[in-house]
Amino acid sequence: MKAIYLDNNATTRVAPAVVEEMTPYFSEYYGNPSSMHTFGGMLGKKIVEAREKVADLINADPDEIIFTSCGTESDSTAIYAALQSYPKKRHIITTRVEHPAVKNLCEHLAKTGYRVSWVPVDREGRLDIDYLYDHMADDTAIISVMWANNETGVIFPVEQVAHAAAERGIVFHTDAVQAGGKVPVDVRKSNVSMLSLSGHKFHGPKGVGVLYVKKGTKFAPFLIGGHQEKGRRGGTENVASIIGLGKAAGMAKKELGSEMDRVRGLRDRLEAHILENIPNTLLNGSRENRLPNTLSVSFEYVEGESILLMLDQLGICASSGSACTSGTLEPSHVLRALGVPFTAAHGSIRFSLSTYTTREEIDVVCEQMPPLIERLRTMSPFWKKEASCSIL
Ligand code: PLP
Numbered sequence: 537m538k539a540i541y542l543d544n545n546a547t548t549r550v551a552p553a554v555v556e557e558m559t560p561y562f563s564e565y566y567g568n569p570s571s572m573h574t575f576g577g578m579l580g581k582k583i584v585e586a587r588e589k590v591a592d593l594i595n596a597d598p599d600e601i602i603f604t605s606c607g608t609e610s611d612s613t614a615i616y617a618a619l620q621s622y623p624k625k626r627h628i629i630t631t632r633v634e635h636p637a638v639k640n641l642c643e644h645l646a647k648t649g650y651r652v653s654w655v656p657v658d659r660e661g662r663l664d665i666d667y668l669y670d671h672m673a674d675d676t677a678i679i680s681v682m683w684a685n686n687e688t689g690v691i692f693p694v695e696q697v698a699h700a701a702a703e704r705g706i707v708f709h710t711d712a713v714q715a716g717g718k719v720p721v722d723v724r725k726s727n728v729s730m731l732s733l734s735g736h737k738f739h740g741p742k743g744v745g746v747l748y749v750k751k752g753t754k755f756a757p758f759l760i761g762g763h764q765e766k767g768r769r770g771g772t773e774n775v776a777s778i779i780g781l782g783k784a785a786g787m788a789k790k791e792l793g794s795e796m797d798r799v800r801g802l803r804d805r806l807e808a809h810i811l812e813n814i815p816n817t818l819l820n821g822s823r824e825n826r827l828p829n830t831l832s833v834s835f836e837y838v839e840g841e842s843i844l845l846m847l848d849q850l851g852i853c854a855s856s857g858s859a860c861t862s863g864t865l866e867p868s869h870v871l872r873a874l875g876v877p878f879t880a881a882h883g884s885i886r887f888s889l890s891t892y893t894t895r896e897e898i899d900v901v902c903e904q905m906p907p908l909i910e911r912l913r914t915m916s917p918f919w920k921k922e923a924s925c926s927i928l
Contacts, residue, residue: 537851540897544737545686545714545830545888546855550780551739557783558741561776569773570764579775586782590746593785594712594731595722602747602765603778607713607734608637610747611680613758613769614709614730615641618678619650621754622707625677629668631655632873635686638711639869642680655681657873661690661821669700678707683715683731687857687870687886688821689830691719695726702727707753713737713745717788718796718827729753735777739891740784744777791891799889800828802898806887807831809902814909818880820857820871829889832857834871834880837919838912841865843885846908852901857884879918 541549567576569583584598591598604610615628615638630642632654646652653671656664663681672679679701684691694710701708709730712721717738723731730753733746749755749768761770810833811817820832835843840856847854857871867881876884887901913919 540850540852540900542887542889542893542897542901543853543855544890544893545689545886547736547742548739548890549892550736550741551784551787553787554740554780554783558776558780561779565775569775570762579773582779583773583775586778586785589782589786589789590733593716593721593789594733594748595724596748597751599766600723600748600751602749602768603773603781604745604747604769605743605771605774606745607635607711607732607737608745609758610713610732610734610745611635611637611709611711612641613747614732614749615645615678615680616758617730617749617755618707618709619645620756622677625675627651627653627673627676629653629655629671629676629679629681631657631663631681631692633657633661633685633687633690633870634680634682635711635713637713638680638682651675657690659875660823661685661688661870661874662825663692663697665693665696668697672700672704672706676704676706678709680709680711683710683712683721684719684827685821685870686714687868688832688874689714689827689888690821691715691825691827694728698727698729701729714827714830717785717791718829720792723748723750735781735784738784738788740781741777744774744781746781795891796828799891799893802893802895803829803831803887803889805895806889806898806902807833810905813906816880817909818876820874820876820884829893831887831889833885833887834876835883835885835909836877836880837916838883838909839865840882840884842912843883843908846912847885847904850900850904850908852904855886855888857881857886 569579587598642652655668698708707729711732713734716733731748735744736742759770816836818834857868871881
């Protein structure tokens with residue numbers, strides 16, 4: 537059975553052209569780019585090309601691109617770089633809906649003596665900008681606000697916040713891991729100091745990420761070691777993956793226009809079908825300001841995990857909005873920050889599409905969802921109570 541893969545915010549299929557581009561660098565050209573001999577040294581040229589392609593995707597200068605091992609490393613590097621560059625500044629501003637790569641790091645930093653301000657969001661997942669502005673202080677070392685949320689797809693006003701941070705002389709970092717390759721990302725226009733990307737979110741390989749660092753931004757390496765990445769990130773380059781990432785970045789740039797419009801059309805089709813045909817269903821996050829591929833919906837009185845299991849039996853891959861905390865399934869911090877009602881937060885599902893998603897696949901999911909939710913609700917004691925209440 538071929539899976540209908542609608543979990544592309546978790547990871548994406550590596551594009552066949554990317555695999556093809558990478559393959560010789562495992563078997564034929566396996567040298568170390570730092571070597572003096574031609575066999576290894578020639579790989580430097582391929583890394584230069586990849587760096588140019590990644591820079592082009594976000595309108596950066598190639599010198600501003602640092603290759604890392606993943607989005608998480610890029611986020612950590614950015615935040616630690618600011619804290620080390622401004623040791624007297626002990627305050628961080630971030631949001632309540634960041635990915636664990638930023639959230640858990642900031643929670644850890646809070647335990648080690650940093651002050652962290654957590655910017656709230658409203659029911660549509662929109663940032664409370666006034667809260668953010670009110671908390672900017674003279675000792676704020678860094679503001680980290682994601683470009684787009686991984687669960688709801690809601691896009692934040694990064695440009696606005698970055699300009700406000702720049703006026704106050706505060707370093708601004710954005711986790712653009714979910715935005716890269718899905719919506720236009722322009723570092724010049726948005727005026728960000730640092731930005732994170734991850735290869736496996738836009739049809740590149742896993743285990744390779746990017747940190748953009750604007751020229752003139754004070755920086756300190758996270759991985760201290762060799763001279764790689766101009767001394768900004770030690771460690772032998774993951775050559776094949778960097779080459780694959782470059783290829784994926786070039787392809788993503790081409791697909792930003794009409795292809796992402798097609799994906800948006802499919803997402804909207806699925807959304808409309810679900811909301812029209814399944815009662816007591818809520819959309820999570822702003823309808824307008826969202827990634828084109830992401831749909832987060834909550835079905836009242838059912839468990840997200842049960843939905844996932846039934847979808848899985850049908851060969852449909854999606855994600856739930858719950859995380860296993862201390863052995864119990866709790867709605868994610870993102871859904872809690874949005875204030876999704878308790879009856880619905882446990883039944884949240886994220887569908888995330890990609891360039892490989894077809895209309896036929898979406899039609900299968902549209903057909904399967906209403907009977908699947910109905911079946912689960914007939915088994916739910918809460919749903920029965922709700923139904924009898926509404927008859928009264
Ligand atoms: N930031 C966001 C918004 C993400 O969605 C993810 C991965 O899901 C990450 C960071 C972490 O990226 P990586 O898996 O490359 O470490």
